[in-house]
Amino acid sequence: MRELSEAEIKSKAEAYCSAVERCPSEVEEKIRKWGASEEVTAQIMAHLHRERYLDAARFCRFYVRDKYRFNQWGRMKIAQMLRMKGLSDGDIQTGLEEIDAEEYDGILKKLLKQKMKSIKAANDYERSMKLIRFAMGRGFTLEEIRRYVNQLDPDEDFD
Incomplete structure (x- = not known):
């Protein structure tokens, strides 16, 4: 496989960032994977930020919106995943x-x-604990969960 020039890597990075909103650390990793040196990577990353191909705050806004709407994640899980991305x-x-x-x-x-x-629960307490454990796994806080768990009636809808 031939080595890419700096201009080719820059062009690929621009196209990569234009397709969908990207996390800066993912883009940096991709640029390195394409064979760019530390210096070239830094230059290209600066260019991408300057030209607004990359914007960490914008990425966070889109990521948050997608994860709570489509994946139905809570604040805690979303924040944890963003921290893992180095934001x-x-x-x-x-x-x-x-x-x-x-x-x-x-x-x-x-x-x-x-x-x-x-x-399947033997009593209301067991049912509540299972619901709390489930929702906490999705990233919701105990306070948020408790607000609704106590309102739930297994036989009817609630508001």
Whole structure:
């Protein structure tokens, strides 16, 4: 496999970033994989930031919106995944502020209601603990979960 020139790597990186919103650390890793030196990687990354191909805060906003709407993740799991991608706490916080509280609460309620249908429990306490464990695994906080778990009635819908 032939080595790519700096211009070719820059062009590939621009195309890569244009396709979908990317995390800066993923792009940097990809550029290195294409054979760029540390110096060239730094230059290309600076170019991508300068030309707005990359924007960590923008990435966080899109990531947060997608993960809570489509994957139905809670704030904790989203923040943890963003930290693992090497993003700053400020960018993560900016992204989390994009969450629509009503929609987020609706997602949690729906998840709990669906899960309740499949839970086998001897009593209300056991059912509550299973629901809490499930929702915490999805990244919701105990406070958020408790707000709704106590309202659930296995035999009827709730608001």
